[in-house]
Amino acid sequence: MAKQFVKEIADMDVDFPQWYTDVVLKTQLVDYGPVKGTMVIRPYGYAIWENIQRELDARFKATGHQNAYFPMLIPMSLLNKEAEHVEGFAPEVAVVNVAGGETLAEPVVIRPTSETIICNMYSKWINSYRDLPLKLNQWANVVRWEKTTRPFLRTSEFLWQEGHTIHATREESMAETLDMLHLYADFARDVLAMPTFIGQKSEKEKFAGAEATFGMEAMMLDGKSLQAGTTHHFGQKFSRAYDIQFLDKDGTHKYVWQSSWGVSTRLIGAIIMAHGDQRGLVLPPKVAPVQVVVIPVAAHKEGVSEKAVEVAEQLRKAGLRVELDTRDQSPGWKFNEWEMKGVPLRIEIGPRDIEQGVATCSRRDTCEKFTLPLDDLADRASELMQQIQSNMYAKSLAFRDSHVKLARNMDELGEILDSKCFAKVVWDKDPACEALFKEKFQATVRVMLDERPFQDVCTCCGRKDSAENLVVALVARAY
Amino acid sequence: MAKQFVKEIADMDVDFPQWYTDVVLKTQLVDYGPVKGTMVIRPYGYAIWENIQRELDARFKATGHQNAYFPMLIPMSLLNKEAEHVEGFAPEVAVVNVAGGETLAEPVVIRPTSETIICNMYSKWINSYRDLPLKLNQWANVVRWEKTTRPFLRTSEFLWQEGHTIHATREESMAETLDMLHLYADFARDVLAMPTFIGQKSEKEKFAGAEATFGMEAMMLDGKSLQAGTTHHFGQKFSRAYDIQFLDKDGTHKYVWQSSWGVSTRLIGAIIMAHGDQRGLVLPPKVAPVQVVVIPVAAHKEGVSEKAVEVAEQLRKAGLRVELDTRDQSPGWKFNEWEMKGVPLRIEIGPRDIEQGVATCSRRDTCEKFTLPLDDLADRASELMQQIQSNMYAKSLAFRDSHVKLARNMDELGEILDSKCFAKVVWDKDPACEALFKEKFQATVRVMLDERPFQDVCTCCGRKDSAENLVVALVARAY
Numbered sequence: 001m002a003k004q005f006v007k008e009i010a011d012m013d014v015d016f017p018q019w020y021t022d023v024v025l026k027t028q029l030v031d032y033g034p035v036k037g038t039m040v041i042r043p044y045g046y047a048i049w050e051n052i053q054r055e056l057d058a059r060f061k062a063t064g065h066q067n068a069y070f071p072m073l074i075p076m077s078l079l080n081k082e083a084e085h086v087e088g089f090a091p092e093v094a095v096v097n098v099a100g101g102e103t104l105a106e107p108v109v110i111r112p113t114s115e116t117i118i119c120n121m122y123s124k125w126i127n128s129y130r131d132l133p134l135k136l137n138q139w140a141n142v143v144r145w146e147k148t149t150r151p152f153l154r155t156s157e158f159l160w161q162e163g164h165t166i167h168a169t170r171e172e173s174m175a176e177t178l179d180m181l182h183l184y185a186d187f188a189r190d191v192l193a194m195p196t197f198i199g200q201k202s203e204k205e206k207f208a209g210a211e212a213t214f215g216m217e218a219m220m221l222d223g224k225s226l227q228a229g230t231t232h233h234f235g236q237k238f239s240r241a242y243d244i245q246f247l248d249k250d251g252t253h254k255y256v257w258q259s260s261w262g263v264s265t266r267l268i269g270a271i272i273m274a275h276g277d278q279r280g281l282v283l284p285p286k287v288a289p290v291q292v293v294v295i296p297v298a299a300h301k302e303g304v305s306e307k308a309v310e311v312a313e314q315l316r317k318a319g320l321r322v323e324l325d326t327r328d329q330s331p332g333w334k335f336n337e338w339e340m341k342g343v344p345l346r347i348e349i350g351p352r353d354i355e356q357g358v359a360t361c362s363r364r365d366t367c368e369k370f371t372l373p374l375d376d377l378a379d380r381a382s383e384l385m386q387q388i389q390s391n392m393y394a395k396s397l398a399f400r401d402s403h404v405k406l407a408r409n410m411d412e413l414g415e416i417l418d419s420k421c422f423a424k425v426v427w428d429k430d431p432a433c434e435a436l437f438k439e440k441f442q443a444t445v446r447v448m449l450d451e452r453p454f455q456d457v458c459t460c461c462g463r464k465d466s467a468e469n470l471v472v473a474l475v476a477r478a479y
Numbered sequence: 480m481a482k483q484f485v486k487e488i489a490d491m492d493v494d495f496p497q498w499y500t501d502v503v504l505k506t507q508l509v510d511y512g513p514v515k516g517t518m519v520i521r522p523y524g525y526a527i528w529e530n531i532q533r534e535l536d537a538r539f540k541a542t543g544h545q546n547a548y549f550p551m552l553i554p555m556s557l558l559n560k561e562a563e564h565v566e567g568f569a570p571e572v573a574v575v576n577v578a579g580g581e582t583l584a585e586p587v588v589i590r591p592t593s594e595t596i597i598c599n600m601y602s603k604w605i606n607s608y609r610d611l612p613l614k615l616n617q618w619a620n621v622v623r624w625e626k627t628t629r630p631f632l633r634t635s636e637f638l639w640q641e642g643h644t645i646h647a648t649r650e651e652s653m654a655e656t657l658d659m660l661h662l663y664a665d666f667a668r669d670v671l672a673m674p675t676f677i678g679q680k681s682e683k684e685k686f687a688g689a690e691a692t693f694g695m696e697a698m699m700l701d702g703k704s705l706q707a708g709t710t711h712h713f714g715q716k717f718s719r720a721y722d723i724q725f726l727d728k729d730g731t732h733k734y735v736w737q738s739s740w741g742v743s744t745r746l747i748g749a750i751i752m753a754h755g756d757q758r759g760l761v762l763p764p765k766v767a768p769v770q771v772v773v774i775p776v777a778a779h780k781e782g783v784s785e786k787a788v789e790v791a792e793q794l795r796k797a798g799l800r801v802e803l804d805t806r807d808q809s810p811g812w813k814f815n816e817w818e819m820k821g822v823p824l825r826i827e828i829g830p831r832d833i834e835q836g837v838a839t840c841s842r843r844d845t846c847e848k849f850t851l852p853l854d855d856l857a858d859r860a861s862e863l864m865q866q867i868q869s870n871m872y873a874k875s876l877a878f879r880d881s882h883v884k885l886a887r888n889m890d891e892l893g894e895i896l897d898s899k900c901f902a903k904v905v906w907d908k909d910p911a912c913e914a915l916f917k918e919k920f921q922a923t924v925r926v927m928l929d930e931r932p933f934q935d936v937c938t939c940c941g942r943k944d945s946a947e948n949l950v951v952a953l954v955a956r957a958y
Contacts, residue, residue: 031600034557035587038550040600043615046547068525071517071636072620073573078513094552094578096589099635100624101570108514110575110589121510121519130806136522141551141620145579156578157550327609 009340012278016222020150023272023280027341030151037149037156041265044341045152047289048268049159053139055191055286056161056263059183065135065163072140073108074117082241085115088208092144094156110143115209115234115260118164119242126166126256128247133172135165152269153226153479160264166244166256170235173257177233180261181214184229192267193284193392194218194274195400196228197422197474199447204434211235217446217474219400220273223420225446225476228270231261269479274396281342282364284392285385290323292381293338297331297350308349311359311377315347318378320385339364344388345381347372365392407459407475410440417441417477424449425459427473433460437475446474488819491757495701499629502751502759506820509630516628516635520744523820524631526768527747528638532618534670534765535640535742538662544614544642551619552587553596561720564594567687571623573635589622594688594713594739597643598721605645605735607726612651614644631748632705632958639743645723645735649714652736656712659740660693663708671746672763672871673697673753674879675707676901676953678926683913686739690714696925696953698879699752702899704925704955707749710740748958753875760821761843763871764864769802771860772817776810776829787828790838790856794826797857799864818843823867824860826851844871883953886938889919892954896920901955903928904938907948912939916954925953 008026010018024030029045032038041049057067073096080086093109111117122134143157152158163180167173181198188194196216206213210232218228239245239255248254275282285291292315296308305326312324323343325334331348338346348360358371365388372380400422407413407423416423427433427445437443437460451472457464487505489497503509508524511517520528536546552575559565572588590596597615604610622636631637642659646652660677667673675695685692689711697707718724718734727733754761764770771794775787784805791803802822804813810827817825827839837850844867851859879901886892886902895902906912906924916922916939930951936943 031603033550033552034554034596034599035550035552038552040550041548043545043547047545049548050546066522066526067529068522069520069528069638071512071514071519073512073514073517073622073636075513091580094575096573097576099573099622100626117513120513124510143552143578147579157552159548 009278009280012221012276019276020269020273023276023340024151027281029268029272032151035156037146039151039155039157041159044289045268048271048283048287049265051287051289052191052267053161056187057139059187060137060161060163063179063183065137065165067138068136069138069140070114070117070121072111074111074114076107076109078116078120079109081116082209082238085209085238089113089144092146094143094145111140112142112144113260113262114138114140114142114162115164115238116242119238119244122166122256123242123244126244126246129168129249132246132256133165133167133176135163135176137161137163150269152265152272155265158265160262162260162262164258164260166239166258168246168248168254168256170257173259174233177212177214177231177259177261180259181216181229181231184216184231184261184263188216188218188228189393191284191286192271192274193286193389193396194228194270195393195397197447197449199449199474201230201447202429202434202445202473204431205445207232209234209237211237215447217476217478218270218274219403219422219476220270220479221276221399222273223403223422223477225422225474225478226266226270226273227446227478228267229261229263232259234258234260275392276342280340282392283342283344285344285389288342288344289321290338290341290343291321291385292345292347293323293325293334293343294347294349295325295331295334295338297348297353299326301351303354304349304351307354307374311347311349311374314378315381318382320378320381335362345384347377347381363388365395406454408455409459409462410436413437413443413459413475414441417443417475422446422474422476424451424454425473425475426453426455426457426470427460428458428463428465428470430458430461433458436460441477443475443477446476446478448473488757488759491700491755498755499748499752502755502819503630506760508747508751511630514635516625518630518634518636520638523768524747527750527762527766528744530766530768531670531746532640535666536618538666539616539640539642542658542662544616544644546617547615548617548619549593549596549600551590553590553593555586555588557595557599558588560595561688561717564688564717568592568623571625573622573624590619591621591623592739592741593617593619593621593641594643594717595721598717598723601645601735602721602723605723605725608647608728611725611735612644612646612655614642614655616640616642629748631744631751633745637744639741641739641741643737643739645718645737647725647727647733647735649736652714652738653712656691656693656710656738656740659738660695660708660710663695663710663740663742667695667697667707668872670763670765671750671753672765672868672875673707673749674872674876676926676928678928678953680709680926681908681913681924681952683910684924686711688713688716690716694926696955696957697749697753698882698901698955699749699958700755700878701752702882702901702956704901704953704957705745705749705752706925706957707746708740708742711738713737713739754871755821759819761871762821762823764823764868767821767823768800769817769820769822770800770864771824771826772802772804772813772822773826773828774804774810774813774817776827776832778805780830782833783828783830786833786853790826790828790853793857794860797861799857799860814841824863826856826860842867844874885933886954887934888938888941889915892916892922892938893920896922896954896956901925901953903930903933904952904954905932905934905936905949906939906952907937907942907944908950909937909940912937915939920956922954922956925955925957927952
């Protein structure tokens with residue numbers, strides 16, 4: 001029976017991009033919108049986003065951030081104030097020229113990100129050191145006109161959160177930038193069951209207008225890297241461009257120090273490509289819209305439907321997200337569908353099970369089948385959620401660790417990348433070397449790692465240098 | 480001390496619009512965005528919206544709705560498919576002509592509402608009666624280019640939820656339309672402490688493209704009505720325009736029946752104008768960002784700060800939203816600020832209070848001052864939240880009921896409206912009468928009420944008619 005569905009999904013070992021497209025469409029996570037590059041996030045996909053939002057939002061609030069909402073429409077002149085920023089984003093913006101039937105005196109852009117408009121407001125709101133730090137976040141949509149788009153990974157419009165904080169000192173804003181990077185990595189590990197690499201981005205890869213950008217990179221099952229979140233330190237670049245000053249305790253006016261940080265619906269793409277298999281999605285219990293599906297088998301037999309309802313109710317009372325599938329379809333059809341949809345635990349309730357006081361269960365992560373006693377089902381299912389979550393992380397971590405290798409020279413780097421692994425290289429930070437990674441292997445420096453160089457020469461150019469001038473960088477092909 | 484703040488807010492009896500503007504800006508609910516007619520929702524305002532969202536979202540899910548997200552950008556051609564709809568919305572849309580540095584082949588509009596794009600997707604997704612009903616909701620921003628704007632009440636961009644449901648039969652979609660109207664009214668009563676009138680809108684006031692629109696109207700303290708939510712029944716108008724058909728059980732293809740419904744950040748404006756007073760905001764506990772503020776008095780005295788921290792912690796453990804105000808300002812200054820911000824309960828902790836084992840409390844809704852025993856504070860404060868919530872509703876209901884009067888003829892109608900009341904009129908549904916309400920009194924038919932006519936002639940034209948041809952309509956000046 002399984003084959004009938006598996007056939008609908010491309011073989012991930014043969015054509016990973018097609019596998020991805022098949023999975024996102026057939027599990028009804030997403031559909032294409034009528035405007036090029038836009039996506040409709042369907043209920044099953046949106047429920048994952050809601051779970052991500054709830055978990056992250058609680059963490060943001062616990063660390064002293066407040067939510068707000070800034071207008072989506074930004075005057076063109078405001079975008080233009082920070083030179084590097086506008087250079088980075090202007091080519092991608094969507095521009096509104098006509099509104100309310102009239103041509104606008106000044107065109108406005110749809111936010112590609114909100115630094116400019118938030119800085120504009122901060123400059124009005126901030127007077128004294130008493131107003132600092134100000135740590136705001138917003139959940140919003142943004143538009144960046146991209147040439148090549150793929151659902152969740154790169155779309156013209158996407159949903160995200162963007163945190164924007166201002167501080168009285170460089171130390172505080174840098175601490176915030178790094179704290180949020182670690183918050184993201186902890187969240188990825190504990191909620192998405194996804195190990196990540198974190199570190200500073202190279203000059204070339206940093207955010208337009210930032211002094212320093214830090215990234216969280218996750219390994220996908222095809223050996224490519226996905227940038228899953230970034231945090232930026234702006235120093236005083238934006239506060240000078242937008243004139244955000246405060247009167248400090250010492251009686252002098254100073255420019256604030258600033259950070260921003262964001263993750264987006266891209267994380268859903270990361271979950272799919274970090275955990276999926278030939279049968280489709282495999283969802284970590286903490287973000288799964290349905291954690292347990294209950295399927296009656298031979299539902300027409302006496303007592304089966306009632307027992308299935310009772311079991312579903314018990315599981316819901318234990319705080320689990322439960323679907324009771326009573327549709328007029330065969331159990332086999334339902335098994336396949338829920339497997340494809342990545343539901344962590346399937347519980348079958350049939351006449352024989354009931355007779356024996358058990359339920360037949362199947363774990364999505366290991367494909368194990370086993371029985372559990374009916375009278376202890378809620379507790380055992382709750383325990384299983386934790387086990388599945390942990391196991392998925394352990395599995396991802398093992399996969400990742402076995403797919404990262406040291407590249408001592410460019411030949412090794414090529415071999416490592418071609419074997420669908422990440423490479424750690426020693427790099428002298430010369431942009432020419434970085435350009436060569438791209439030119440020869442279509443690979444990029446993902447992040448610089450906080451590790452001691454494993455050799456005293458640059459992997460690319462072979463130049464010898466002292467340890468202080470060399471860094472260990474993670475090089476990979478990337479989404 | 481209070482006067483120092485009260486002076487900053489205009490007298491609501493003298494200049495209600497200025498009072499409103501002062502309150503929204505000075506309590507930092509909102510600020511003006513750089514693009515005309517846009518607003519920044521500041522943390523204190525956004526927290527109210529988050530409380531509204533949480534309460535409504537739970538109700539939507541409990542009644543079988545799922546959240547999704549549809550693209551904000553809609554091709555112009557898609558908007559144009561339903562004739563009445565485009566006529567209603569085209570004059571207000573913002574149009575994107577340029578994106579990614581290129582002029583678009585077809586301009587796209589920013590959604591003013593999402594019927595068109597959602598219908599477009601529904602027509603792809605729906606095949607059989609098994610796919611119905613489909614009951615989706617989205618939380619989103621929309622843009623309508625308005626000439627005259629006011630924070631929360633009417634802004635170019637606003638946040639809202641829009642539910643869009645399709646059904647196999649007219650009965651089901653009509654039931655949904657009315658169920659959601661009642662859900663809104665129950666929510667307004669139980670969460671916003673706000674009585675409302677619900678009923679069908681006149682032909683003139685209905686939504687562009689709807690067969691019937693139903694509205695929820697709330698009375699503001701200046702005697703004007705605010706449309707606080709609407710639900711629409713589309714019949715098959717959109718399903719025919721967008722070709723949403725399903726194969727029914729009887730083997731024939733049929734067009735679906737459809738509803739939509741929405742409430743927006745306008746509700747925050749409703750809360751302000753339904754409950755506020757000369758000192759500023761009065762917030763119902765269920766939506767108040769801060770339910771209890773704890774203010775240490777003579778904080779330098781031994782044990783005061785510690786006790787205040789302990790009390791705040793106790794209250795938080797009881798599930799209350801608590802602010803402990805330890806800022807370097809006088810207690811009087813703080814009292815005024817939190818009063819202006821509408822916090823339901825203030826608790827002062829001073830040396831004398833501690834000695835006597837009590838806390839001095841002040842209720843925002845009644846301005847009563849009293850003491851509560853320290854050892855029972857959490858329970859008593861929780862009880863008070865319920866009492867304040869109930870009292871605010873009772874007060875609003877009494878105000879409303881004393882401000883609705885029967886108008887038997889146009890002279891009476893004029894008097895009633897001029898005395899800042901709502902009028903119930905008997906109306907023969909003649910659009911000419913409706914036009915006269917507007918022309919003579921700048922008033923409109925808000926909703927038609929489900930009540931028996933109290934006379935056998937139309938309040939406007941005096942024509943006699945049978946009870947079946949007459950309705951009782953609520954006529955008021957409105958926002």
